[in-house]
Amino acid sequence: MRVVFSRPLFAYIVGIxxxxxxxxxxxxxxxxxxxxxGAILVVEFIILLLIMLHLYDxxxxxxxxxxxxxxxxxxxxxxxxxxxxxxxxxxxxxxxxNILARNLSEFAIQEQMRxxxxxxxxxxxxxxxxxxxxxxxxxxxxRKFTSVFGGDQHxxxxxxxxxxxxxxxxxxxxxxxxxxxxxxxxxxxQVVEVDKKYLEMVGAPIFDERNMLKGAVxxxxxxxxxxxxxxxxxxxxxxxxxxxxTPITSIKGFAETxxxxxxxxxxxxxxxxxxxxxxxxxxxxLIEDLLRLSRLEKDGYKLVKNNVNLNTLIDEVIPIVxxxxxxxxxxxxVDTADNIAFRAESxxxxxxxxxxxxxxxSYTPEHGEVALYAEETDDSIHIKVTDTGIGIPxxxxxxxxxxxxxxxxxxxxxxxxxxxxxxxxxxxVEVHDGKISVESELNKGSTFQVYLPx
Numbered sequence: 432m433r434v435v436f437s438r439p440l441f442a443y444i445v446g447i448x449x450x451x452x453x454x455x456x457x458x459x460x461x462x463x464x465x466x467x468x469g470a471i472l473v474v475e476f477i478i479l480l481l482i483m484l485h486l487y488d489x490x491x492x493x494x495x496x497x498x499x500x501x502x503x504x505x506x507x508x509x510x511x512x513x514x515x516x517x518x519x520x521x522x523x524x525x526x527x528x529n530i531l532a533r534n535l536s537e538f539a540i541q542e543q544m545r546x547x548x549x550x551x552x553x554x555x556x557x558x559x560x561x562x563x564x565x566x567x568x569x570x571x572x573x574r575k576f577t578s579v580f581g582g583d584q585h586x587x588x589x590x591x592x593x594x595x596x597x598x599x600x601x602x603x604x605x606x607x608x609x610x611x612x613x614x615x616x617x618x619x620x621q622v623v624e625v626d627k628k629y630l631e632m633v634g635a636p637i638f639d640e641r642n643m644l645k646g647a648v649x650x651x652x653x654x655x656x657x658x659x660x661x662x663x664x665x666x667x668x669x670x671x672x673x674x675x676x677t678p679i680t681s682i683k684g685f686a687e688t689x690x691x692x693x694x695x696x697x698x699x700x701x702x703x704x705x706x707x708x709x710x711x712x713x714x715x716x717l718i719e720d721l722l723r724l725s726r727l728e729k730d731g732y733k734l735v736k737n738n739v740n741l742n743t744l745i746d747e748v749i750p751i752v753x754x755x756x757x758x759x760x761x762x763x764x765v766d767t768a769d770n771i772a773f774r775a776e777s778x779x780x781x782x783x784x785x786x787x788x789x790x791x792x793s794y795t796p797e798h799g800e801v802a803l804y805a806e807e808t809d810d811s812i813h814i815k816v817t818d819t820g821i822g823i824p825x826x827x828x829x830x831x832x833x834x835x836x837x838x839x840x841x842x843x844x845x846x847x848x849x850x851x852x853x854x855x856x857x858x859x860v861e862v863h864d865g866k867i868s869v870e871s872e873l874n875k876g877s878t879f880q881v882y883l884p885x
Contacts, residue, residue, distance in 0.1 A: 559651030
């Protein structure tokens, strides 16, 4: 039957015509009118059935298939297609439905790509994001937010903001954002594990095309680094003021004493002038270190590199520090490989070695040991200084390279240090694209290691 009803329309016409002719011939030979009427009715039924079957196969069946395909598209199945053979307007309809399905499929793929890209951007942004609707329910949080406030997205999405965020400043910011319908900025702190995070929160209202409030977005900027820089700046100003004030006060006080009559006593005069000279030298050293540090920190600072022979440089440094070691009966040993040559700023490398050795000698008790090691690796020059000194407390190690930071302030001043030596040393290493590290154990000694690229 499928083969019969798949033939073109003219086949049905030929068949119907043949049935009518045969029926007409038979009716001429049959005289019974009832038989003739019955035959005519049968022929009409057959003709009508053939026409209906043709219409169903030709039009109704493709339309039903098209309707089922459209239903699948409405459900979101954009891979659905019409494969029914058709002609005329039905074929054109099927073709357009297939084109629509392909376009919807491409559109869905593009939307998925955009959604994925947007999700990737939101999750990888370095600011925390929270999206609220007009009722205060959380609809979105990103990875940065959960890393700061803890939990995961499922702990926030679908809840009211005040149920999952305990910080009262966040509540006030959200309320003001909804109330005044404008951006609101607030600073908050959040403890993450053992570290304190400083955050700047901005609440921004969201409006629809009719300028109706539809929600708000909260943006959390991590300003911890800026806060630390601000604290370092304040500490630096306070420390500079204190370090400058001490020698200046001493110089001024002894000078006033001399002017008040101490000039007449030769011993007092010489003693006071010696103190004034020492304090002036200390002041000069402090200013020179500050200028040196300022030059190293400039963005436009450029190294003047030349060929450096580390062995020759160490031979020049040892006599400078050897006297300080002998005064404290400290054993100073040097162990270096032969012919270590590389390109660097020779004065900078020299200052690195001097600062490391002088620090080791200053903080090592009498009869202690200080050792200098130097070797050449495949891609760097390795300099190591070890001592058997007083060591550094574990909590102080991360801060020893800060400007003016002193583990033992009284001892540092007694040794004549400005508090800038290690900070300058670190900057010299960094402008050479090198690395510096320290390992220390209290009352057992310290080890400083420097790696400079060849």
